[in-house]
Amino acid sequence: MRNIKLVIEYDGTNFVGWQIQPNGRSVQGEIKKAIKEITGEDVNLIGASRTDAGVHARSQVANFKTNSKIPTENLKKALNSILPDDITIISAEDVPQSFHSRYSALEKTYKYFITTKKVAIGRNYIWFVKYKIDFEKLQECAKLIPGKHDFEVFAKKGSNVKNFVCDVKEARWEREDDKIIFKITADRFLYGMVRGLVGAMIDVARGRIEIETFKKMLFEKFNQIKIMHAPGCGLFLEEVKYATSTQKELSSTPQNVIDP
Amino acid sequence: MRNIKLVIEYDGTNFVGWQIQPNGRSVQGEIKKAIKEITGEDVNLIGASRTDAGVHARSQVANFKTNSKIPTENLKKALNSILPDDITIISAEDVPQSFHSRYSALEKTYKYFITTKKVAIGRNYIWFVKYKIDFEKLQECAKLIPGKHDFEVFAKKGSNVKNFVCDVKEARWEREDDKIIFKITADRFLYGMVRGLVGAMIDVARGRIEIETFKKMLFEKFNQIKIMHAPGCGLFLEEVKYATSTQKELSSTPQNVIDP
Numbered sequence: 001m002r003n004i005k006l007v008i009e010y011d012g013t014n015f016v017g018w019q020i021q022p023n024g025r026s027v028q029g030e031i032k033k034a035i036k037e038i039t040g041e042d043v044n045l046i047g048a049s050r051t052d053a054g055v056h057a058r059s060q061v062a063n064f065k066t067n068s069k070i071p072t073e074n075l076k077k078a079l080n081s082i083l084p085d086d087i088t089i090i091s092a093e094d095v096p097q098s099f100h101s102r103y104s105a106l107e108k109t110y111k112y113f114i115t116t117k118k119v120a121i122g123r124n125y126i127w128f129v130k131y132k133i134d135f136e137k138l139q140e141c142a143k144l145i146p147g148k149h150d151f152e153v154f155a156k157k158g159s160n161v162k163n164f165v166c167d168v169k170e171a172r173w174e175r176e177d178d179k180i181i182f183k184i185t186a187d188r189f190l191y192g193m194v195r196g197l198v199g200a201m202i203d204v205a206r207g208r209i210e211i212e213t214f215k216k217m218l219f220e221k222f223n224q225i226k227i228m229h230a231p232g233c234g235l236f237l238e239e240v241k242y243a244t245s246t247q248k249e250l251s252s253t254p255q256n257v258i259d260p
Numbered sequence: 261m262r263n264i265k266l267v268i269e270y271d272g273t274n275f276v277g278w279q280i281q282p283n284g285r286s287v288q289g290e291i292k293k294a295i296k297e298i299t300g301e302d303v304n305l306i307g308a309s310r311t312d313a314g315v316h317a318r319s320q321v322a323n324f325k326t327n328s329k330i331p332t333e334n335l336k337k338a339l340n341s342i343l344p345d346d347i348t349i350i351s352a353e354d355v356p357q358s359f360h361s362r363y364s365a366l367e368k369t370y371k372y373f374i375t376t377k378k379v380a381i382g383r384n385y386i387w388f389v390k391y392k393i394d395f396e397k398l399q400e401c402a403k404l405i406p407g408k409h410d411f412e413v414f415a416k417k418g419s420n421v422k423n424f425v426c427d428v429k430e431a432r433w434e435r436e437d438d439k440i441i442f443k444i445t446a447d448r449f450l451y452g453m454v455r456g457l458v459g460a461m462i463d464v465a466r467g468r469i470e471i472e473t474f475k476k477m478l479f480e481k482f483n484q485i486k487i488m489h490a491p492g493c494g495l496f497l498e499e500v501k502y503a504t505s506t507q508k509e510l511s512s513t514p515q516n517v518i519d520p
Contacts, residue, residue: 009379009380009381010380010381011380011381011382011383056381058381080378085380085383086380086383087380088378088379088380118340118348119269119348120269120270120271120345120346120347120348121269121270121271121316121318121385121496122271122382122385123271123345123346125381125382236381
């Protein structure tokens with residue numbers, strides 16, 4: 001039995017998300033179907049992140065076990081030749097049996113793209129915020145985020161996670177012309193968490209809520225204000241990091257995490 | 261009677277092109293419809309370039325005459341509020357009666373985007389070329405283009421233009437990671453001309469035709485080889501230049517040109 005790791009780029013616009021669902025196209029579903037067409041096997045395809053409807057990925061990671069003897073380079077080419085245009089396999093490689101795309105992940109990085117000027121070109125990859133934004137306030141908010149916090153307030157309901165503590169390594173805003181970009185790296189993310197954080201910070205930056213309120217959400221789980229969740233189209237899964245082979249054995253402790 | 265100039269951004273993916281056609285959504289059709297909804301008038305909306313199906317514009321220019329008294333800033337806002345998401349009005353301004361978005365144009369700039377690595381994100385804005393490309397050859401070709409040439413060989417059939425001579429001010433290729441970008445500025449363009457030039461240059465760069473053949477096409481109208489037209493998705497109308505008000509009176513000589 002081989003264990004194959006895929007790195008995948010996708011445009012989430014026309015998907016219900018990563019995960020197979022009763023109705024609608026899912027990224028997982030399309031790739032599973034393509035693997036079946038090539039290997040004849042109905043594999044268990046595990047994704048590092050269960051990205052939501054409309055959310056994009058520059059490097060989603062997934063793995064599956066197979067008895068197929070097809071070399072990984074040929075497998076990659078075969079998959080790309082039959083997959084729809086909105087999914088591209090960037091790489092395929094044989095990895096140790098212990099590798100699990102979700103449980104072995106050490107950290108993940110997401111970026112959220114905002115434009116303050118309405119755009120037609122690329123509108124499926126960015127959130128148009130029509131409010132006047134105080135960029136300094138965004139930065140003040142972001143500075144509070146790194147560290148271990150309980151992020152339940154920012155998450156969406158509907159996952160069966162019990163532990164809401166995430167360890168955020170980095171959180172910062174950058175500005176490029178009319179674009180504002182939020183970058184966040186953490187060991188794990190809760191369902192809807194990045195979109196909740198972005199929505200709340202925009203609420204602060206447009207003057208709808210006080211930065212003190214945001215602080216209370218973050219440090220005291222204050223939940224008396226309804227959080228705005230930024231739309232999926234602006235969110236990109238940028239990177240999933242694993243221990244390199246020179247590092248100690250890959251972690252294999254299930255973390256039971258659902259992603260943004 | 262006022263003369264109003266619009267600068268327009270659009271994503272050409274879901275349009276049959278700029279111009280109104282019997283079947284399918286056109287950019288001109290959508291904007292005319294929106295103007296009618298706001299002013300009640302059935303205006304003659306003239307575009308600087310008749311961009312083709314799938315072709316995008318960062319700054320298309322159009323103008324129309326109206327009796328409406330709506331200030332331009334309000335007109336812009338009203339148009340943006342009812343136009344579909346793939347069209348954005350960047351600006352609206354009152355211009356002299358003599359201004360004609362097509363005839364008054366001094367020069368236009370197009371860019372063509374190519375990727376040598378298949379992409380899912382942004383695939384509607386770039387042409388994926390799977391051949392091995394010799395970038396030096398692309399540059400050698402581009403160096404031959406500036407100046408006055410008869411470009412009929414590179415154009416698509418089907419326009420009623422009689423004069424095929426265009427004066428190219430600039431033509432060059434640039435490279436950014438896996439992206440290759442062609443930039444061309446000329447006083448006028450023929451129907452399908454940029455896509456024909458790009459297709460022919462890619463044919464040279466992948467070794468399908470000799471650079472000598474490309475030269476003969478350009479200087480002697482050699483037409484014994486079928487030209488490949490690069491797809492519309494990679495093409496962007498970047499800029500239309502007009503004489504500034506400090507310059508001499510705007511040209512008003514019709515040039516009878518159909519665009520790429």
